[in-house]
Amino acid sequence: MKRYLIALLTLLIRVAGDAQEIGPMALEGRIAGEHLTMEMRFAVKDLAAGAPLSVLEGNVAVLECDLPAGVSLDPEGLKHRLVFKGDFWHRKAAGDVRVKFALLQRTEGDKQSVSFSVPVTSTRRLSIACDREGLDVVMPCAKDVVREKAADGSDRVSGYLGFSPEVSLSWKTAVRKLEAELIASCEAATLVAVSPGTVRMRTVLSYRVAQGELTSMTIDMPGVNVIQVTGADLREWRMDKSDPARPRLQIALGRPQRETYPLTVEYECTIPAFPCEFKLESPVPQGVIRSAGTMLLGTDSAVRLQVASLAGLTQIDPGLFSRQTFGSLPARSVYTYQYAAMPYSLTLKAEDIVTALTSDIGVLCNVDDGALTVEANVQLDVRDAPLREVRLATDADASWTVAAVTGAQVAENDVDIRTVAGGRELVVPFRKPAEGCVVMTLRLERSLGAGSESFAVPSFTVPDAKAQRGYVVAAATRGIRLAAKTAQGLTEVHTASTPLRTEGAQWAYRFREPGWSLALAIERAKASIHAELFHLISLGEGVVYVSTAVTCHISGAPVQS
Structure with a gap:
């Protein structure tokens, strides 16, 4: 229990x-x-x-x-x-x-x-x-x-x-989308920049899908080297050179595109040394029903471009080119074209632009007691192409010292002075490529011995200038008189007619060709002294005070004692 x-x-x-x-x-x-x-x-x-x-x-x-x-x-x-x-x-x-x-x-x-x-x-x-x-x-x-x-x-x-x-x-x-055949068109905008040895190109391809899906693209790229390909949902790109005569750019997308798709391709090709003639190859999109676009061609270098032949292109106003897509555009030799189909044909001629250079030189020679100073004010007119450096030639021997080379655009610390036969050559670089009016000043100095009776004024030339002209003014301090011994390639003018203003100017010349020469003789005036004396005599108890004031009038030349 x-x-x-x-x-x-x-x-x-x-x-x-x-x-x-x-x-x-x-x-x-x-x-x-x-x-x-x-x-x-x-x-x-x-x-x-x-x-x-x-x-x-x-x-x-x-x-x-x-x-x-x-x-x-x-x-x-x-x-x-x-x-x-x-x-x-x-x-x-x-x-x-x-x-x-x-x-x-x-x-x-x-x-x-x-x-x-x-x-x-x-x-x-x-x-x-x-x-x-x-x-x-x-x-x-x-x-x-x-x-x-x-x-x-x-x-x-x-x-x-x-x-x-x-x-x-x-x-x-679920509603299944029918797999339709791709129907797409392509609008292209190409920027071409020509520089010595290289042509760089950038093309923006705007695909517009009317039917189907865009999952991959094939573009014929003949004769160029592809540098970069950019676009949204880009999985990979590669160059297919299985057919050497027809290299192709293969592009695969990570996600199908059903409306519009922009793609940017950057590429380049090499060109021979100038002057030369070369043909621009156009990229050709494959698998599209229509391909058209615009192209802007130009350069930022000292290159002159000329169109030798073209086919399939129509020249248009540069304002019709899409500047917002590319930002900065070339500024020289600009051509803008429109095309309705690819490929097109364009052959160009390119040559270097030689800088057109003229010079205006003002030479001021100042003779002082024991010293000579020469200042050359060089004014350059640079046209057609920028100038990175300029050569100045002078027949000044080793007794002359280059004291300074100055100018707003001159890289003063990089001036190169070279000794050449018959004088010296100065290579003057600029801080940045100069164009238009360029002004610089060259200063030379040397000592003048007590017994020196003459000297040669250094001449200055710009070897690369097509035209050279200028003035030479000789001035001296009081007591020194200058006399012209020889003057070649110079025309004497009045000292007040030159743009050079200085105290004690005695001679003035004008020249229009390089290669002038000027030798001056030195004549020293004798000093003449005229003295006036004032005597003051004061008599005192057992004392006589005498003071004398002497006034000297010096003429002819300065005196030191």
Whole structure:
């Protein structure tokens, strides 16, 4: 009797402490035609007798079920419950549950939808198998939805349900886009910049898709070296030279393009030394029904371009070229063309532009007591092409010192002085390529001995100048008179008629050709002194005060004592 009481108490404690429990649930459905069938599987634990458990609710029809012993699936309205009747010794049931049921779907146009409710468990995996391709299955109640291929080759959509008991899903036949043949056109804008030895080109190709999808591009690139290809969703590009006579640029996109797509290609080619004649090759897009565009040709270097021949091109106003696409454009020898088809033909002639240089030189020679100073003010007129440096030649010997070479555009620390036959040559570089009016000043100095009677004024020339002219002015301090010994290539003018103004100017000349020479003699005037004395005598007691004021009038030449 005591043993039976212990068993009864143990049973009552278990009934009071345990609750009904449903394990992880799997919901697997299959769409067949327009209908959906589901199979629900889970494990139930501690299903108490007389305590029904609701496991399914909705417009469903149960087709099959596998239940634990003593458990039945009883419908009650829209709900289906697990019921365990049991007896005194079997108060609870446990085991695996499998229920297969069909659902009543709602039709909205071409979309089918169903909804039902199941208990919330630790995990609930929902999986739907499709009987055909192209079904668009939507599970708004599921997370981490994935679409994959099942072992039998059918599409399967699966996900995990959240914390809501309601399950809803819909499906419809996805509209498949027909694979249409690609129909696209291409508009090109090309910028060509010619420099010595190289022609750099940049082309912006604007593809416009009228039908189909643009996934790759092929462009004929004859006779050029492709430097860079840029564009959105660009996966890779490479040069296909399997046919040496027809190299092609192969471009693959990471995502299909269905409307417009801009692509930028930068490339270059080499040209012979100037003067030369060369042909510009045009890139030709393949697989398009139409290719047209514009081209701007020019240079920023000292190069003269001339069109030798062309075909398929029509010259237009430069303002019609798309400047916003390229930013800065060449400024010299600019040609702008329009073409309606590719390829076109363009042959150019190129030659160096020789800088047109003229000079105006003003030479000022100043003779002081014991020193000679010569300042050459050189004014250059640079045309046609910028000038990076200029050569100045002078016949000044080694006794003359180059004191300074100055100018607003002159790189003074980089002046190179070279000794050449007959004098010296100065290579004067500029801080940046100079064009237009350039002014510089060259200063020479030398000592003048006490017994020196003559000297030669250094001449200055610009060897590269086409025309040279200028003035020579000789000035001396008081007491020194200058006399012209020899003057070749010079025309004497009045000192007031030159643009050079200085005190003590005695001689002035004008020249129009280089190669002039001038030698001057020095005559020193004798000093003449006239003195006036004023004596003041004061007499005192036993003392005589005398003071004298001396006034000297000096003429002819200065004196030092």
